[in-house]
Amino acid sequence: MAKVEEYRGLYVTGSLVLMLIVAVPTFSLFIRIPDGSEEFSELWLLGPTLKAEGYPFNVQVNESYLVYVGIGNRLGRSAYYMVYVKLRNQTQPLPLASNSSPSMLPPLYEFDVFVRDDEVWEKPLDFAVLDVSTANDSMLLRSLQVNGFVFQVDEVSLWDEERGGFFYQLFFELWYYNMTLSSFQYHNRFVGLWLNMTGS
Amino acid sequence: MIFSFLAVFVFVSPAFAESSEESASTDIVSAEVSIVSAYEVVLEAEQAGGNVSGLFARLSEAGEFLAAARMSYGNDDFDDATLFANLSGDIGEEVENEAYELKDRAQNDGFQRMWFTNLGSVSGVIVVGLGSFWVWRFLKRRYP
Numbered sequence: 001m002a003k004v005e006e007y008r009g010l011y012v013t014g015s016l017v018l019m020l021i022v023a024v025p026t027f028s029l030f031i032r033i034p035d036g037s038e039e040f041s042e043l044w045l046l047g048p049t050l051k052a053e054g055y056p057f058n059v060q061v062n063e064s065y066l067v068y069v070g071i072g073n074r075l076g077r078s079a080y081y082m083v084y085v086k087l088r089n090q091t092q093p094l095p096l097a098s099n100s101s102p103s104m105l106p107p108l109y110e111f112d113v114f115v116r117d118d119e120v121w122e123k124p125l126d127f128a129v130l131d132v133s134t135a136n137d138s139m140l141l142r143s144l145q146v147n148g149f150v151f152q153v154d155e156v157s158l159w160d161e162e163r164g165g166f167f168y169q170l171f172f173e174l175w176y177y178n179m180t181l182s183s184f185q186y187h188n189r190f191v192g193l194w195l196n197m198t199g200s
Numbered sequence: 201m202i203f204s205f206l207a208v209f210v211f212v213s214p215a216f217a218e219s220s221e222e223s224a225s226t227d228i229v230s231a232e233v234s235i236v237s238a239y240e241v242v243l244e245a246e247q248a249g250g251n252v253s254g255l256f257a258r259l260s261e262a263g264e265f266l267a268a269a270r271m272s273y274g275n276d277d278f279d280d281a282t283l284f285a286n287l288s289g290d291i292g293e294e295v296e297n298e299a300y301e302l303k304d305r306a307q308n309d310g311f312q313r314m315w316f317t318n319l320g321s322v323s324g325v326i327v328v329g330l331g332s333f334w335v336w337r338f339l340k341r342r343y344p
Binding site: 025 | 235236239242243253256259260262263264266268271272274275317318320321322324325328329332340344
């Protein structure tokens with residue numbers, strides 16, 4: 001018959017494992033295991049039915065158009081975002097993804113948004129072109145209304161031979177508040193909406 | 201008389217506009233500082249384990265007013281800019297105060313929770329250790 005003493009090592013190991021299991025709640029207070037998930041933010045634009053369809057394209061003066069802009073926070077922490085709404089013609093530059101630089105164009109409208117981790121934010125944005133004038137091969141967009149605010153834009157667009165029209169782009173840049181820098185920083189995300197104003 | 205009226209329009213109106221522009225600008229900066237400060241305290245409260253969903257909703261409300269203030273300022277509507285900036289700053293201050301209270305409560309709760317967890321764990325380890333020792337001695341006597 002085997003002696004108990006022969007199982008001493010096994011018994012001690014088992015007891016230590018049991019003690020370790022009992023101590024897990026305390027260890028979990030001090031040891032944080034990273035979950036390894038990627039940190040990022042999402043920015044999207046939806047049509048008037050809250051789907052990725054029916055986006056306004058052919059735009060008429062004094063007609064109101066609706067889109068929805070949304071943000072998803074997957075940063076692993078709550079964040080303070082800013083969405084800048086900007087307008088450009090075909091020749092003006094978009095933000096550069098390669099070096100994370102935003103467009104130099106001034107913002108028209110802005111959203112200051114606080115989104116908790118793993119949550120989303122969505123708001124409607126309605127806009128209307130209030131005043132345009134056309135001369136030969138150029139169009140001057142004088143004013144634009146966004147969510148009730150009227151903006152003097154005075155933006156010129158030249159006739160696009162290739163696509164056959166006057167085009168502008170309304171685009172949305174995502175910025176976030178960097179606590180380390182104590183300032184807003186471009187988050188290298190933007191979405192855009194081409195508008196054909198030929199019929200205006 | 202006519203000259204006096206003209207003098208008022210020529211000299212006083214631009215001065216008044218300039219002062220309201222400066223005032224609006226100062227109020228906007230003050231609201232920005234207030235919101236960022238509130239946001240930082242809300243984050244601390246969240247990290248301490250407090251439920252900050254209500255505070256985040258109010259911060260977003262303050263953010264909407266701040267955006268409206270900046271856009272009004274950009275449109276030279278300094279009265280509205282001041283109004284919106286003040287509304288934003290007020291909410292920011294309220295949120296900051298509430299966040300401090302929430303943070304303190306959450307830290308106290310967290311401390312209590314940690315204390316009970318540690319006490320439970322340490323007691324458990326001692327009980328398992330002593331129990332194992334006692335069982336081992338019992339087994340040794342029973343099956344020498």
